[in-house]
Amino acid sequence: MDDERLPWHQDLWRQLQQRRAAGRLPHALLLAGPAGLGKGLFARRLARALLCDHPAADGEACSQCRSCRLFRAGSHPDYSVVQPAEDGKIIKVDQIRALCAFLGYTAQYGGYKIALLEPADQMNANAANSLLKTLEEPPGNGVLLLVTAQPARLLATVRSRCQKIGFDPPAQAVAVPWLKARVAEGLEPVVLLDIAGGAPLAALAQADGERWRRRRELFECYEQTRAGRINPIRAAERWIQGDLSENLRWLIGWHTDVIRLKMSVNPPCLGNSDLCSALRRWADQQTPRALFDRLDAAIRLHVLCATTQANASLLLEAFLSDSLH
Ligand SMILES: [Zn+2]
Numbered sequence: 278m279d280d281e282r283l284p285w286h287q288d289l290w291r292q293l294q295q296r297r298a299a300g301r302l303p304h305a306l307l308l309a310g311p312a313g314l315g316k317g318l319f320a321r322r323l324a325r326a327l328l329c330d331h332p333a334a335d336g337e338a339c340s341q342c343r344s345c346r347l348f349r350a351g352s353h354p355d356y357s358v359v360q361p362a363e364d365g366k367i368i369k370v371d372q373i374r375a376l377c378a379f380l381g382y383t384a385q386y387g388g389y390k391i392a393l394l395e396p397a398d399q400m401n402a403n404a405a406n407s408l409l410k411t412l413e414e415p416p417g418n419g420v421l422l423l424v425t426a427q428p429a430r431l432l433a434t435v436r437s438r439c440q441k442i443g444f445d446p447p448a449q450a451v452a453v454p455w456l457k458a459r460v461a462e463g464l465e466p467v468v469l470l471d472i473a474g475g476a477p478l479a480a481l482a483q484a485d486g487e488r489w490r491r492r493r494e495l496f497e498c499y500e501q502t503r504a505g506r507i508n509p510i511r512a513a514e515r516w517i518q519g520d521l522s523e524n525l526r527w528l529i530g531w532h533t534d535v536i537r538l539k540m541s542v543n544p545p546c547l548g549n550s551d552l553c554s555a556l557r558r559w560a561d562q563q564t565p566r567a568l569f570d571r572l573d574a575a576i577r578l579h580v581l582c583a584t585t586q587a588n589a590s591l592l593l594e595a596f597l598s599d600s601l602h
Pocket of ligand 1: 328329330331332338339340341342343344345
């Protein structure tokens with residue numbers, strides 16, 4: 278994955294390489310956009326390419342030279358990464374001071390010196406303030422790469438000193454084939470992308486084949502129960518398997534989509550577009566009032582199972598008995 282060139286990065290890559298070729302590469306870049314688009318991968322690819330002794334014509338690192346080998350080993354002396362000591366914690370002022378000192382030394386290999394901050398929005402105010410001077414005028418050939426999914430949380434004085442590189446979720450025509458080649462047979466790339474807000478790496482992280490098989494099985498089981506072909510007591514035994522809370526969130530999602538289908542004049546945007554034809558059948562079979570009652574019951578079931586010591590099997594049996602139509 279680290280070496281992968283993500284297809285939705287290509288335009289941004291080309292633009293930056295053109296600036297580099299023209300000698301106008303900004304010395305502070307803010308890579309900003311939603312999570313799951315590979316901003317950090319892009320930053321590392323750029324750092325590696327800037328440090329490479331023999332980059333290709335398109336600006337890519339050669340992967341062979343001394344610099345590339347050191348980079349891969351995580352020991353390039355002209356490259357430094359600043360991250361919180363633990364996930365979710367802040368980047369401290371001492372870390373930023375060390376970073377500024379690092380950029381102040383002459384590059385060991387005579388090329389760029391590169392600092393990567395990720396996630397940059399985790400700098401506290403002291404840390405951010407101590408970065409301002411270096412950000413405005415990095416010494417020598419210093420380049421700062423700030424990565425963030427929440428640029429609004431950065432100090433305005435930090436943002437204004439960086440050139441922003443904006444990352445947007447790619448078009449489906451780009452994202453779907455990429456994802457389809459990486460997820461198990463039977464998973465629906467379009468649905469995974471919907472759930473992940475269009476961010477392909479986030480969609481890939483969610484594409485656990487086992488979970489999706491369970492979701493399909495429970496849907497099938499629920500259809501059979503509604504048609505009276507499976508006993509609610511037997512069905513409840515299956516619903517209780519695995520992550521009950523997740524199972525019930527799926528159930529709520531299906532009932533929400535059914536109401537969308539019932540109430541929309543135009544084809545609505547569904548959270549479960551792979552189940553559309555079955556959900557439309559449910560919508561056609563019942564009155565709006567009955568559909569809302571079922572959604573309410575599904576939500577109550579979820580709340581009761583999550584917050585009380587109630588017997589989840591009995592609650593599920595009662596809910597599934599009422600689902601016969
Ligand atoms: Zn190289």
